[in-house]
Amino acid sequence: xxxxxxxxxxxxxxxxxxxxxxxxxxxxxxxxxxxxxxxxxxxxxxxxxxxxxxxxxxxxxxxxxxxxxxxxx
Numbered sequence: 001x002x003x004x005x006x007x008x009x010x011x012x013x014x015x016x017x018x019x020x021x022x023x024x025x026x027x028x029x030x031x032x033x034x035x036x037x038x039x040x041x042x043x044x045x046x047x048x049x050x051x052x053x054x055x056x057x058x059x060x061x062x063x064x065x066x067x068x069x070x071x072x073x
Contacts, residue, residue: 011053013038014046021047 017036026032
């Protein structure tokens with residue numbers, strides 16, 4: 001299975017954990033991360049704004065920009 005397919009499911013888990021945390025369902029960040037099967041350190045970094053999703057962090061490594069893709073389409 002390609003790596004990017006695995007990243008989507010992982011990213012969806014992290015986003016659902018963040019939504020659950022902001023809605024106040026959990027009192028502890030680690031409990032929220034473990035309930036959604038997400039690494040607690042990654043979850044904490046995302047909440048603090050110190051880490052970005054893989055696709056956002058690596059956009060500068062693409063051969064063609066998003067605007068270029070839109071122009072081609």
